Amino acid sequence: MTEAPDPLARLGWDEHAAGAWAAHRGDGNVPGRVAAEHRGGYVVLAAAGELRGELAGKLRKAAAKDAMQKPAVGDWVALDVHAAAGTATIHAVLPRKTVLTRRAAGRAAAPQIVAADVDSVFIVHPLDQPPNLRRLERYLAITLASGAAPVLALTKADLVDSAEPVLSAIRPLLARIAGDRPVPVHVLSSVSGQGLDELDAYVARPQTTALIGASGVGKSTLINRWLGEDRLSTGGLRDDGKGRHTTTHRELLVLPRGGLVIDTPGMRELGLWNADESVPEAFADIAAVAEGCRFRDCTHAHEPGCAVVAAAAAGQIEPERLDSYRKLVAELASLARDRETAARNRARKADHRALRAYYKDPRTRGQRD
Incomplete structure (x- = not known):
């Protein structure tokens, strides 16, 4: 080192x-x-x-x-x-080692950096809620695109009789996405202390870890344990099942044990920005089937000779998973169009500025005449 x-x-x-x-x-x-x-x-x-x-x-x-x-x-x-x-x-x-990025809120095509130079990203989900597999897919796709290592942290184990129902639901998803790169899964309880010692290696010097997930899933509780004090506010779920926003801005915290952690506000939605390469990785099973499509730019929706549609009809691909894949691919296509539009608009404005400067410059007056 x-x-x-x-x-x-x-x-x-x-x-x-x-x-x-x-x-x-x-x-x-x-x-x-x-x-x-x-x-x-x-x-x-x-x-x-x-x-x-x-x-x-x-x-x-x-x-x-x-x-x-x-x-x-x-x-x-x-x-x-x-x-x-x-x-x-x-x-x-300085040049970044990793960068966790999402699409900024609003209509304009612009990135928003969630965290930079992190070694691992904890995707935090509570066991007392049914897993949202589509959201987990999106979290994983964006984490893989960042270059950091994804880690799944299943919190609030003390509120359920067994973690197995959630684990059974997410194992096929992780197997499809990770392939030869297993995603560590930790079952945790801040009340009983279950699994918390397993996390120490992620927050040892010089490691930097970021936590993402919806509000009220237990991110601040984990960080307070690592800090050794209740520095961050914690909040559970509202009556409607949605989390209370206890973290309002991103912050890098230096931990007593030597590592660092980045706390982030709760995020239910993560718009894609730089996940172009990670979508095939997160959907490796569908990407492999897509190699057999007749057309290289197949959208897997209505084209003749689509191997993906045929596999879905044969029951080899779950309809919900194919729908999620289509949405992500469509979002990336829309983002590409927005980027091209933004680039054209910037170029047009630059041309207008150059033209105005030309006509205002007295040195070019004779040339124009």
Whole structure:
């Protein structure tokens, strides 16, 4: 493991971070990590401690054009530290090891980074609720696309007689999605302590773990245990079965045992953004059958010679799973169209700006005449 000063080691400094920092060594800046983003700026952690961060002008302009260049919670960044004021200017985002991304809310095609530079992603689901397999598929697809390792955490085991009904429902899904890469599954209870010790390896230095899941599933309870104190608010379900939002923003927390964890607000829906390659991986069984389709761009809906439709008719593919696959593929196709539209709009605006500048420039007046 790459040696680092203890303050950086406690922030998750590893070989990837050290390699990413090489391009900035000697430029007068220091490495730091984004702990939180607020409307007025950032909270960053560095060897100098916790600092209030703001974007340098050049980075702010780049982030306005491309949301992926905007610092996100978990990112390693290059800082110009003003120690006396307790502030820092963020000049660059280091190349990311992993990035968990979803489509931002709204009609515009834009990404939203949920967490960056994480080693594993805990997909948290309570055992006292029936598993939403379609939602789990989506969580897994986006986690696989991030490059991080997915881990399934089944909480609230003390509220059910047995975890087996939920495990039986999700095992076929995990087998199809993981293939030769098993997804660890942990049955947990914060009341009895069942399974909690199994999680220690995920939150040991220099590991960084992110937790995703709907509100009220037990994410904050897990983090409070790792912190050793009730720092985060916890909340169960409302009378309508929906979770109470106890976490309102993403935050990177340094744990006493040496690892780090990123808490995220409850998310029922995750719009795809960079899951193009992970959809075939998450639906490897359907992707394999699709190799036999007559047309390469088959949508598996109405085309003649569709091997997927034939397999579904023969009972080899579950109708619900095929429907989920079709929805994800359609969403990716829609996203691709939105990206193309956004790119054309940006190019058109750039052309308009260049044309206005041309006509306003007195140096070109004679050329126009």
